Amino acid sequence: MTIHLEQYQSGQYQKGYEYCYFMPSSINDEWVWQAPQVNRLLEKAAVRLGELNSFARLVPNINLFIQLHVTKEAVVSSRIEGTQTNMREAVLPESEILPEHRNDWREVQNYKQALNQAINDLKTLPLSSRLLKQTHAILLQSVRGEHKMPGEFRTSQNWIGGHSLADAAFIPPHHQHVNDLMGDLEHFLHNQDIHVPALIRIAIAHYQFETIHPFLDGNGRIGRLLIPLFLVSEGILDKPLLYLSSYFEKNKGLYYDNLMVVREKNDMLQWLKYFLVGIELTASLAVSTLSNIITLKAKLEQNLQVNFGRRAASAQLLLNALFIQPATSVDAVQKICDTSYKTANELVAQMCKHGILQEITGQTRNRVFIFAEYLAIFSD
Known part of the structure; x- marks a missing residue:
């Protein structure tokens, strides 16, 4: 079966107990489209990613600079979920953090640990539900959400927005469907029999993950983490240097609106355009950041030799x-x-x-x- 982007049906609402939940369509199929703007944006994004990867290969001691990229991602991705930790606090020891800020600080530290461990796990494990569950367990360890089934897919209904199912902005699929839907997503990421470009694949997969919302807590952070994990696992990036959380956070309303427009209007095209622009802009920014770091390092090393x-x-x-x-x-x-x-x-x-x-x-x-x-x- 082939999914035609312009005729894509995102899913349908199904009746639960006193509420309706959204049941997304499966995604593990060939995807084709007529829209030329997708191809143009895909090319631009791929070129920028290639430039970032090539630039990173030329940077001496690139591993010196990875951790602050990881820290920035941990700060911003956690901030989307409501934490208040900033970059300066994130690099300080816990003893230097005000008691009222320590819970947020721990969430950021967990995210850093989870991301680093996940990148390391990719050496021996495929990008899979197993790996995501292991990452999720680290993310929720001893922080807010620690009682919400860390490391396990949910076994009850959750919702997005509002205070209950009655006033929720969006209700993901019933928990009985989560394993099958995540299996379909996992197969889509690795399916060698379809010819879907990697950046289109991860754009669709991120949308699908956020729609499934397979965990009781931490879905946003794991869903955003899925993007660099996929790029590294596919060899598109040698190092985890690209994170879309800053792009998403700059206008959170636009990010959520673009996810909802797929569910409500079947408009995957709009989501793909938004995602690919994000890849292009974020890759360009990452190159600029690396360039600034190299300049700073050279300046300071000269200072050391002279003074x-x-x-x-x-x-x-x-x-x-x-x-x-x-x-x-x-x-x-x-x-x-x-x-x-x-x-x-x-x-x-x-x-x-x-x-x-x-x-x-x-x-x-x-x-x-x-x-x-x-x-x-x-x-x-």
Whole structure:
């Protein structure tokens, strides 16, 4: 069977107990379309993704810079769900977070851990329901939602918007259909017998995942995480450097509207156009971010060679560590540079003098320093 995009039927409402739920159509088929704008947008998005991947391959020590991309994604994707943690807070230790902000901070840390573990799991596992469940279990560990079946598909009805099924903005399919629908989605992602371009495939899969809403909590974050996981699993990106959460968050209403227009008006074309534009813009922004990081790193390394004298080698070790974790303490620097506390303290003081580190606690003991110029590259 072939699905013609312009004639696509997204599904139908079915009767539940005192409510109606939306039952989406299966997606694991060949997809074809007449709309030339899809091909143009697909080409632009693919070119930008290729540029990002090629650029990343040329960046020395690219792994130094992955973690702050992951942190930014964790902050923004969690913020869409209502958390208030910002980039600066996200890189600080829990002891430096105000008690009233710690729950949000933990959700962001869980997201980082979940994303990193999922990328690592792709080395031995296909992108699958199993992998998504494992990722979900980490996401909800010891945070809000920890009692909502972490790591398991739901066994009860959920809803989106409103306070109950009675006033919900959208009611996903009955839980009895979740396993079959997720099986269809998984097969669609890996089906070698159909000729659906990868970016079209993941655009449709993200829509379908959000429509199925297979978990009781955390669906938005896992659904957004599905995108970079697919791009890495397919070899489209070597490293997880592209995240659409910032694009979605800039106008959350437009994101949700474009998902709903598929369900209510069968308009998958509009969703695909919106998604492909997002890929193109986000890939361009990621290239710009990497370029800014490389420029900053070169500038600071020259600074170290000119101004740090016999401490230049230790300063370089510290700088590399700061690109991975841009918040530090004298104790941490002592371990990074394998030196005495006194020497570490003097190095930190020199880094502050040259504007590389900035002390943020205002304390005389247990001081915390941040790599502010690097964090600024990832600020909104």
